[in-house]
Amino acid sequence: MARTYRAALLGCGNRGAYASRAYRYHPRTDVVGLCDLDRARLDALGDELGVADRFDDVEAMLAAVEPDIVLVPVQTDLHFPLAMRVLAARACHLDVEKPMTVDLAQADALLARAGELGAQIAVHHQGSSLRSLSAVKRALAEGRIGVPLHVTSNGKGYYGGYELMNMGTHMLNALLAVTGPCRRVTATLLTGGRPIAAEDVVQSPSGMGTIAGQQITATLEFDEMLTGTLHQHMFPGIEREALGFEIAGTEGRLRWHYDGAWIQPVPWAVPGRARWEALPERQPPEPLPDGVNAGEYWYVDDYVTALDAGGSHPSDGRRGRHIIEIILAIFESGAYRRPVTLPQAERDHPLLRLRREAGLGDPDPAPRPYREWLAVQAAKHGWPVERTGPLP
Ligand SMILES: NC(=O)c1ccc[n+]([C@@H]2O[C@H](COP(=O)([O-])OP(=O)(O)OC[C@H]3O[C@@H](n4cnc5c(N)ncnc54)[C@H](O)[C@@H]3O)[C@@H](O)[C@H]2O)c1
Incomplete structure (x- = not known):
């Protein structure tokens, strides 16, 4: 049977909510943990998605839920420091919001680190x-x-x-x-x-x-x-x-x-x-629920297709x-x-x-x-x- 990828969300703002609904709904991915510094946002999204494992510390989340993919939908100047923090704690794939980084020095360093770990990076250009x-x-x-x-x-x-x-x-x-x-x-x-x-x-x-x-x-x-x-x-x-x-x-x-x-x-x-x-154009297999x-x-x-094939x-x-x-x-x-x-x-x-x-x-x-x-x-x-x- 095809495996299910375990996704964890770092940042439960507007974009985190949109992205995590799709990961929750897709038959080959699940959302296994949520992290935010803002308790109200964390609980609102956790309740909506039915995710019980909620954290205010990213390292604690990574250790507890051992995700395959970590989503990083935080403000753009935080993409690089938080993505690097994730990769320092766990070799996992990333889904980083767009634009990937604010400059090339950051982009080079992030790609180099992911390359060392064999981790994939997807940049969230959903359109x-x-x-x-x-x-x-x-x-x-x-x-x-x-x-x-x-x-x-x-x-x-x-x-x-x-x-x-x-x-x-x-x-x-x-x-x-x-x-x-x-x-x-x-x-x-x-x-x-x-x-x-x-x-x-x-x-x-x-x-x-x-x-x-x-x-x-x-x-x-x-x-x-x-x-x-x-x-x-x-x-x-x-x-x-x-x-x-x-x-x-x-x-x-x-x-x-x-x-x-x-x-x-x-x-x-x-x-x-x-x-x-x-x-x-091709349509999704069935009508998508509200919010997806x-x-x-x-x-x-x-992303599922790429990871199944060991690609990007x-x-x-x-x-x-x-x-x-x-x-x-x-x-x-x-x-x-x-x-x-x-x-x-x-x-x-x-x-x-x-x-x-x-x-x-x-x-x-x-x-x-x-x-x-x-x-x-x-x-x-x-x-x-x-x-x-x-x-x-
Ligand atoms: N793909 C798109 O179509 C699209 C559309 C709009 C915005 N964006 C991008 O999405 C990104 C985020 O936008 P947003 O409006 O959702 O931001 P936001 O500020 O509303 O949400 C980010 C969340 O991350 C949390 N956070 C910050 N630091 C944290 C930490 N150390 N640990 C845990 N949680 C932390 C914040 O508390 C906040 O709830 C930006 O990079 C933006 O460019 C993408």
């Missing part, structure tokens, strides 16, 4: 486990849009540098699944309508490291897909519908979004004459690190106004390097909630309110 992305890959393999030429991707409209770390990581993961590795990056980063300078380097909201650029346009050169353009532009509001990518080929176009995938069987069409057809999202379910399913998740630690390489290359290219070849030999943070070279120290501490963070930026630059709001 790209949706079968709509498989439908795009299938359509490409069948030559349905001819030869792919170019891919364009948009974000939701957060401040560009934050969008890149927060949502760009999801988009890059989905893109890399169809394009292969990125070899070179050329980017333009603007703040207040002019190219960024050392003073525009700031601490990210939500603990996502060091960022810059209100508006970002990046050209990416891939192995197989030729070129792509990543747009991370701040909009007046947050537009979920904007998130996604479109691949242009010699004979048609493919569009991918969290809600589905579509094909237009002609390369060009003026508005009103475009004919987008939905691509069929399809992306989360398929993401767990992909499609969104694995190497992919997670490559995404951080691309993101830091975008920052570097914008900061130094030159193309950056990947993987970069210099593993330090290019924006902190820029500040050091300008005689500046690390950026000042900034509010963690996005709304408050943006208000500080608006006040600093004298932006009118309509350029920063309305916000979610």
Whole structure:
């Protein structure tokens, strides 16, 4: 009989709840322990999932429940220290929230430690486990849009540098699944309508490291897909519908979004004459219960399939690190106004390097909630309110 993987959760916040529901529901995984410093969150999730083994200390949880997989859905600046703490106490597989780390030094160290232990790392980009992305890959393999030429991707409209770390990581993961590795990056980063300078380097909201650029346009050169353009532009509001990518080929176009995938069987069409057809996708074996999202379910399913085969998740630690390489290359290219070849030999943070070279120290501490963070930026630059709001 196929084995059941024992999963333990480190962090019972919003993301931990979503992820653990899928691990609880999937027939090949179970949730055997929960850990949080916040007793109320721990008990609320423990009661919902029916998990009795609850802890406020990660080492105690690892020793008591001996998990195969530990989920690490904590704030981004805690991914690295807590993932390393788990691996110091137990050789087990990890499921780390996105973005994997805040910089390349952390990503390199985490991968090295996991490699020594033979542990797998999955990075929680659940959207790209949706079968709509498989439908795009299938359509490409069948030559349905001819030869792919170019891919364009948009974000939701957060401040560009934050969008890149927060949502760009999801988009890059989905893109890399169809394009292969990125070899070179050329980017333009603007703040207040002019190219960024050392003073525009700031601490990210939500603990996502060091960022810059209100508006970002990046050209990416891939192995197989030729070129792509990543747009991370701040909009007046947050537009979920904007998130996604479109691949242009010699004979048609493919569009991918969290809600589905579509094909237009002609390369060009003026508005009103475009004919987008939905691509069929595989469904879960039965309707999922309330609170279990399809992306989360398929993401767990992909991990089970990979671990059964002794392999890695499609969104694995190497992919997670490559995404951080691309993101830091975008920052570097914008900061130094030159193309950056990947993987970069210099593993330090290019924006902190820029500040050091300008005689500046690390950026000042900034509010963690996005709304408050943006208000500080608006006040600093004298932006009118309509350029920063309305916000979610
Ligand atoms: N995959 C996605 O679609 C998606 C969406 C939103 C956010 N995220 C990511 O999820 C991550 C977490 O986000 P969140 O909003 O759930 O965070 P959160 O702060 O709401 O939850 C994290 C929990 O971890 C707990 N925690 C922190 N340190 C701990 C420790 N040492 N031991 C035990 N528990 C500890 C906190 O008490 C908290 O309850 C972020 O990295 C974010 O980027 C991913």
